[in-house]
Amino acid sequence: xxxxxxxxxxxxxxxxxxxxxxxxxxxxxxxxxxxxxxxxxxxxxxxxxxxxxxxxxxxxxxxxxxxxxxxxxxxxxx
Numbered sequence: 001x002x003x004x005x006x007x008x009x010x011x012x013x014x015x016x017x018x019x020x021x022x023x024x025x026x027x028x029x030x031x032x033x034x035x036x037x038x039x040x041x042x043x044x045x046x047x048x049x050x051x052x053x054x055x056x057x058x059x060x061x062x063x064x065x066x067x068x069x070x071x072x073x074x075x076x077x078x
Contacts, residue, residue, distance in 0.1 A: 001048075009053050010045055016057035017064060024065075039067055 001009075014036055021032035036042050041064045044050045052060060 006048065006053065013045060013053065013057045013060055014042070017061045020057070020061045021064075025068075035068065036064065039064055041067055 014033075017036055018029060018032040021027045021035060022029060025032075027035065041052075041060060045052050045060060
């Protein structure tokens with residue numbers, strides 16, 4: 001896969017996940033992009049060796065939700 005094709009796929013998956021976050025969590029578009037861009041899942045999505053970019057946006061989103069929910073359950077340390 002060419003670099004431009006790979007980047008298109010990553011952008012497409014990201015945009016779909018933004019829509020999912022807005023719908024499921026009531027986030028604004030900026031908050032949704034921020035949540036994705038600062039996630040471990042986005043790092044893996046950008047890594048060709050993981051193959052995550054080959055999966056559907058819905059599949060990837062399930063892992064993003066798990067990451068978000070696990071982060072929300074962590075207690076802040078003082």
